[in-house]
Amino acid sequence: MIRVVLTDIEGTTSSISFVHDVLFPYASKHLPEFIRTNHHTTPAVAEQLALVAEKSGVDSKDVEGLIDVLQAWISEDRKEGPLKALQGMVWEQGYHSGELKGDIYPDAADYLQRWHDRGLRLFVYSSGSVKAQKLIFGFSNEGDFTPFFSGYFDTGVGGKKEAQSYRNILAELGVEPATVLFLSDVEAELSAAEEAGLKTVWLVRDGELPDTGRPVARDFAEVDALLRKR
Numbered sequence: 544m545i546r547v548v549l550t551d552i553e554g555t556t557s558s559i560s561f562v563h564d565v566l567f568p569y570a571s572k573h574l575p576e577f578i579r580t581n582h583h584t585t586p587a588v589a590e591q592l593a594l595v596a597e598k599s600g601v602d603s604k605d606v607e608g609l610i611d612v613l614q615a616w617i618s619e620d621r622k623e624g625p626l627k628a629l630q631g632m633v634w635e636q637g638y639h640s641g642e643l644k645g646d647i648y649p650d651a652a653d654y655l656q657r658w659h660d661r662g663l664r665l666f667v668y669s670s671g672s673v674k675a676q677k678l679i680f681g682f683s684n685e686g687d688f689t690p691f692f693s694g695y696f697d698t699g700v701g702g703k704k705e706a707q708s709y710r711n712i713l714a715e716l717g718v719e720p721a722t723v724l725f726l727s728d729v730e731a732e733l734s735a736a737e738e739a740g741l742k743t744v745w746l747v748r749d750g751e752l753p754d755t756g757r758p759v760a761r762d763f764a765e766v767d768a769l770l771r772k773r
């Protein structure tokens with residue numbers, strides 16, 4: 544019996560276009576000034592820049608060079624931890640100023656609340672940092688959804704296409720694998736979760752439904768119908 548829902552964000556609770564056409568361009572525009580202003584004065588920023596330097600081989604004192612690396616990573620959609628941490632810090636300014644609102648699909652908002660009220664425990668697992676996850680749900684077009692979530696996981700537990708990451712999440716939650724339902728739009732993530740014993744549903748929000756043996760849903764109402772059958 545499913546007791547925990549673990550959900551991806553991009554392509555699952557929120558549109559891919561919101562992440563790629565709103566969040567990433569916002570980070571690209573504001574990151575340079577944010578880093579120039581904060582790299583000396585804010586230890587959390589300096590810490591992430593040191594990791595960017597280590598990963599890229601660019602000198603840690605070459606701030607403009609590090610900004611170039613980060614811009615390239617944004618355009619390549621690299622899921623690098625330090626980039627994700629810095630993006631979260633930049634988005635925080637946008638959410639607080641009102642320039643950004645987290646875009647959550649209405650069906651996702653509806654069923655997250657229903658599942659919470661029905662006693663399911665809800666968690667997020669996204670490549671976006673935990674800070675970024677709390678912001679998208681906390682400052683959403685559908686209101687503050689953070690009260691419905693029991694916790695958040697980012698790539699600190701490992702990459703989303705690795706089975707070990709899901710085992711790490713299970714160990715933190717202290718639950719049996721088959722009691723957890725993982726929702727994602729990326730098949731490789733679903734395969735990794737299944738390898739760790741989790742149940743999955745593939746969210747296919749647009750286009751043709753794939754010919755697959757996996758449980759597939761168009762939206763969270765269809766996920767709910769599958770949940771009730773289990």
Ligand SMILES: CSCCC(=O)C(=O)COP(=O)(O)O
Nearest residue numbers: 552553669670671675676679
């Ligand atoms: C937390 S919202 C921003 C999501 C993000 O930065 C990203 O790379 C999308 O990753 P996901 O694992 O949610 O597909």
Ligand SMILES: [Mg+2]
Nearest residue numbers: 551553554728
């Ligand atoms: Mg996704």
